[in-house]
């Protein structure tokens with residue numbers, strides 16, 4: 001018998017999840033916005049955000065001047081519909097971070113926040129993000145990489161969700177191969193630690 005169930009993220013319409021329990025006030029957003037401001041100043045940047053859910057990253061970026069030329073992608077169509085109706089001035093497209101339909105070097109900055117943990121594995125997504133980035137790739141984890149690696153697919157009614165914690169060694173080796181420099185910062189809010197890898201691409 002065929003398994004018809006897919007990723008629960010494709011089906012979710014729970015757009016408020018990332019706004020609950022302080023998830024949308026995590027100081028990792030401020031660190032990221034500050035770093036962009038330091039690097040780009042007044043330049044209007046081409047920005048790709050992967051795995052947008054409720055559009056929180058977009059709303060945080062909107063508070064920073066100047067506004068960026070924002071494109072958000074996700075696999076969940078109802079999430080994207082909600083973002084389109086709330087923020088029609090930005091671009092919202094359905095696609096997977098593992099297969100980005102953009103030419104190489106389209107965006108100054110490519111970002112993904114709390115996404116790689118929910119993929120079967122990270123490598124294709126990381127390579128795709130670096131391909132479409134011109135300058136910077138930022139990857140933020142809520143499951144901070146540590147050994148031993150733990151790949152966990154949780155089955156639920158109607159689908160499944162991956163919740164992975166990756167081994168830091170091979171992950172950081174891959175970033176080092178694709179980057180000139182990688183800044184690694186851990187940012188805490190009470191018990192929630194986010195780790196950001198802020199990568200500057202090699203030439």
Ligand SMILES: C[S@@+](CC[C@H](N)C(=O)[O-])C[C@H]1O[C@@H](n2cnc3c(N)ncnc32)[C@H](O)[C@@H]1O
Pocket residue numbers: 009010018050051052053054056057073074075076079095096097098112113114115118119
């Ligand atoms: C935990 S949420 C993070 C949302 C947002 N980045 C934030 O930090 O508020 C993960 C998001 O990634 C999306 N997602 C899951 N698999 C994806 C894939 N292969 N390509 C793009 N987005 C995906 C989900 O639909 C969901 O919106």
